[in-house]
Ligand code: RIB
């Protein structure tokens with residue numbers, strides 16, 4: 001029985017690969033909906049980019065809903081400096097013909113969780129947690145019905161990629177993240193601590209290009225554009241493939257390893273705003289609310305991505 005998931009996303013090239021990976025795996029994942037949120041680029045673009053991905057994957061029946069266009073409290077910050085003006089620079093994709101789904105993504109998330117059996121829906125946030133935090137605030141009862149949240153965000157041993165201490169998804173909406181991490185829903189976190197070990201090396205990108213299909217060529221173009229920022233900034237051999245770690249964990253959990261710990265979000269100090277304080281050594285009495293991943297089998301991860309994208 002395929003696992004029911006909702007992908008909440010701010011495409012973004014790495015989000016795009018995560019969406020393609022999920023849509024290429026219908027025997028494993030039943031994507032109930034894709035919900036767009038403002039993040040890497042503003043909401044109108046993350047919505048269109050989500051539609052571009054369902055069309056590129058040949059899965060236009062998967063509904064895309066537009067969500068929150070700004071964080072719960074703080075002003076929106078975006079990341080065109082990484083993803084380009086469109087959010088999907090690097091591939092020339094046609095404007096989508098598929099209409100966006102009716103209604104607000106937050107309402108759709110609440111409705112889908114209520115309409116499916118308790119514990120059967122997994123939320124997969126790949127961007128700022130605004131839609132999820134808003135849904136939990138508006139309908140707290142969904143916390144008891146959700147199976148799990150598997151998200152990309154945060155960083156502790158790696159520090160931050162937006163401030164010295166904060167990763168982009170959490171920094172954009174720390175209040176929403178605070179609601180999510182206090183919700184009691186089982187959470188698995190793919191933070192920079194693990195995604196910085198999932199680097200797109202030249203040999204991986206060459207394998208993807210050699211697949212030669214329109215999807216693989218588009219994915220290769222997206223990733224070769226996207227990786228330049230992190231390579232220049234960190235001097236890495238390749239760019240970290242953040243968001244696909246979430247979907248890969250659902251498909252092959254054995255690729256990852258981590259620990260159940262307390263994770264608390266900084267929402268007071270401007271100096272450390274949006275920091276994910278990961279109590280890896282159990283120094284506090286705070287509840288162990290999240291599985292914090294730190295290790296990944298990077299070659300196995302990329303084998304999975306190439307194998308699945310080749311199906312589309
Ligand atoms: O910090 C990396 C995260 O922020 C990724 O999800 C990327 O797509 C951006 O949303």
Ligand code: CA
Pocket residue numbers: 009010011012014015040126127243
């Ligand atoms: Ca993202």
